[in-house]
Amino acid sequence: MPSDTADSRLAAIHDQIVRAAAQAQRDPADVQLIAVSKTRDADAIRPLIEAGQRVFGENRVQEAAAKWPALRETTGGIELHLVGQLQSNKAEEAVALFDAIHSLDRPSLISALAKAMDKVGKRPACFIQVNIGDEPQKGGCAVASLPGMLAEARSADLPVAGLMAVPPLNLESAPYFALLAKLARDCGLSGLSMGMSDDFETAVTLGATHVRIGTALFGARA
Numbered sequence: 103m104p105s106d107t108a109d110s111r112l113a114a115i116h117d118q119i120v121r122a123a124a125q126a127q128r129d130p131a132d133v134q135l136i137a138v139s140k141t142r143d144a145d146a147i148r149p150l151i152e153a154g155q156r157v158f159g160e161n162r163v164q165e166a167a168a169k170w171p172a173l174r175e176t177t178g179g180i181e182l183h184l185v186g187q188l189q190s191n192k193a194e195e196a197v198a199l200f201d202a203i204h205s206l207d208r209p210s211l212i213s214a215l216a217k218a219m220d221k222v223g224k225r226p227a228c229f230i231q232v233n234i235g236d237e238p239q240k241g242g243c244a245v246a247s248l249p250g251m252l253a254e255a256r257s258a259d260l261p262v263a264g265l266m267a268v269p270p271l272n273l274e275s276a277p278y279f280a281l282l283a284k285l286a287r288d289c290g291l292s293g294l295s296m297g298m299s300d301d302f303e304t305a306v307t308l309g310a311t312h313v314r315i316g317t318a319l320f321g322a323r324a
């Protein structure tokens with residue numbers, strides 16, 4: 103069935119991005135689709151690469167380090183984004199492996215990343231993750247700490263590209279996306295990493311520059 107191929111799933115998501123961007127009078131080329139391949143093995147990922155997808159997201163350094171060096175040999179131009187929490191002792195490995203880090207969430211990680219970038223000689227784009235719903239169990243810095251975090255990251259010479267957030271589960275995402283967009287504007291940041299399988303169209307209408315999509319591309323996770 104055509105609806106079950108990587109090609110058609112990818113095309114369907116691109117279609118939805120184009121339509122959502124049009125609604126907000128945005129250029130769809132300003133929205134990057136990150137295919138979140140956590141928990142998927144190489145056999146599940148390869149069809150998407152063959153369908154033309156080059157930008158992928160992983161949430162664990164160890165898992166990504168096991169899968170991606172071999173997959174990267176199949177084609178050039180692969181871009182890898184870390185979308186999960188990062189421990190400071192894995193900063194160096196993360197900097198070497200990833201092209202962008204979406205989970206800059208605390209001051210201790212700023213210094214670890216700055217040191218790792220100097221050592222590795224590579225400076226992946228960083229997104230500051232904001233705990234946009236003020237949830238105790240969730241990663242991300244508090245909204246009130248954002249200006250301080252940003253100042254610290256900039257003075258450590260981290261290339262801060264924007265903000266990232268995961269809104270509270272089971273609540274309407276739109277107000278949280280709108281708030282993240284406002285925070286980014288106030289900080290003078292243009293990157294907005296927001297929107298997942300269930301809410302990426304809303305995120306695009308509200309300014310997302312990076313949508314992180316797993317389930318809608320690969321099917322449900324085990």
Ligand SMILES: *Cc1c(COP(=O)(O)O)cnc(C)c1O
Nearest residue numbers: 138161185298299314315316317
């Ligand atoms: C897993 C994950 C995603 C993708 O979620 P889906 O609902 O499968 O699209 C996006 N962002 C982060 C931070 C994730 O951990």
